[in-house]
Amino acid sequence: MSIQRVRSKRAKTNVLLADPELKGYVPDTDGFDRQTVEKMLEKYGMIYVKPVNGTFGRGVIRVDKTDSSSVYRFQSGEKRYEFPTFDELYSKLLSVKKPKPYLSQQGIHLLKHRGRRFDLRVMVQKNPQASWETTGMIGRVAHPRKIVTNYHAGGTPKSVETLMSGHLTLKQRSSFEARLRKLGVSVAEALERKFPRLKEIGIDIAVDENHKPWILEVNTLPDPYLFKKLSDKSVFRKVYAYAVAYGRFKRRKRKL
Numbered sequence: 001m002s003i004q005r006v007r008s009k010r011a012k013t014n015v016l017l018a019d020p021e022l023k024g025y026v027p028d029t030d031g032f033d034r035q036t037v038e039k040m041l042e043k044y045g046m047i048y049v050k051p052v053n054g055t056f057g058r059g060v061i062r063v064d065k066t067d068s069s070s071v072y073r074f075q076s077g078e079k080r081y082e083f084p085t086f087d088e089l090y091s092k093l094l095s096v097k098k099p100k101p102y103l104s105q106q107g108i109h110l111l112k113h114r115g116r117r118f119d120l121r122v123m124v125q126k127n128p129q130a131s132w133e134t135t136g137m138i139g140r141v142a143h144p145r146k147i148v149t150n151y152h153a154g155g156t157p158k159s160v161e162t163l164m165s166g167h168l169t170l171k172q173r174s175s176f177e178a179r180l181r182k183l184g185v186s187v188a189e190a191l192e193r194k195f196p197r198l199k200e201i202g203i204d205i206a207v208d209e210n211h212k213p214w215i216l217e218v219n220t221l222p223d224p225y226l227f228k229k230l231s232d233k234s235v236f237r238k239v240y241a242y243a244v245a246y247g248r249f250k251r252r253k254r255k256l
Contacts, residue, residue, distance in 0.1 A: 003248055004197035006220045007053045010103060012191065016215060019190045025183065025215045027206075032102035034090055041065045041072075041086070046107030049093070051100050059098045062107065063089070108206040108214045110142075113163050117142045120160060120205040120213075123222060124184040125242040132188040134181040135242060136227045136235045139163040157229035167211065180205065180213060187218060195220075199246040 006012055013029050016022045030036050032049055040047045041063060051059040063074040065086075072089035073082045076096050083089040110117040123136040141156040141163070164173050184203055192198050202222025206214040224243055227236040243249050 003199045004195050012218045015194045027106035029105045044106050048105045111207050122184040122203040124188040125200045128245050132185045134184040135239050
């Protein structure tokens with residue numbers, strides 16, 4: 001049986017929103033049009049617009065409205081734009097975004113490590129007993145000039161311990177990590193009910209200033225090699241072994 005991949009962010013988000021346990025972890029997400037962008041910007045002050053189908057953070061744009069001076073801004077890649085009116089912002093947004101369907105999402109103000117925003121990647125896989133298991137967690141620190149944290153966009157991988165130790169005590173961190181592991185399995189189980197051939201997911205988690213985790217995105221073909229960046233090499237070995245067991249990678253032939 002082949003491993004299933006689900007490209008549509010909207011399809012995956014809809015599954016999570018339909019689950020009573022998980023919907024509270026999902027930022028407000030809607031379509032992309034003039035009225036929606038303006039309404040969400042007024043409500044949240046900061047939103048992200050992103051391609052419905054996309055990887056590695058490509059095409060993601062951060063849009064802000066400042067309360068004090070009513071200045072509108074957005075950033076795409078390393079380029080920043082500023083406008084005195086929403087109409088001017090939206091017009092430029094249309095010319096900068098990729099020619100594909102987009103969605104709008106409530107912006108979460110990420111925690112920072114040494115002045116740089118970070119989020120977390122939670123890896124969840126089918127283990128050899130065919131049960132879901134959270135096998136790895138890693139942080140991703142954004143490039144100083146970019147809005148996305150992806151490694152392929154210049155983000156820096158760091159351990160969750162390193163990133164959260166400045167925000168939580170040891171006891172709090174242990175409880176927080178246990179919560180993420182449980183959340184990861186719950187997300188995988190919910191998605192499997194809709195997409196029964198899933199074998200692995202990578203969940204991008206934002207942590208806000210109140211230390212609440214938010215599910216930004218779920219990837220169904222996550223990069224296992226990211227975990228090679230951890231000093232604890234046993235994490236990658238487990239992630240890779242599970243991926244081999246369910247057929248994503250071929251078994252390596254041992255040299256005689």
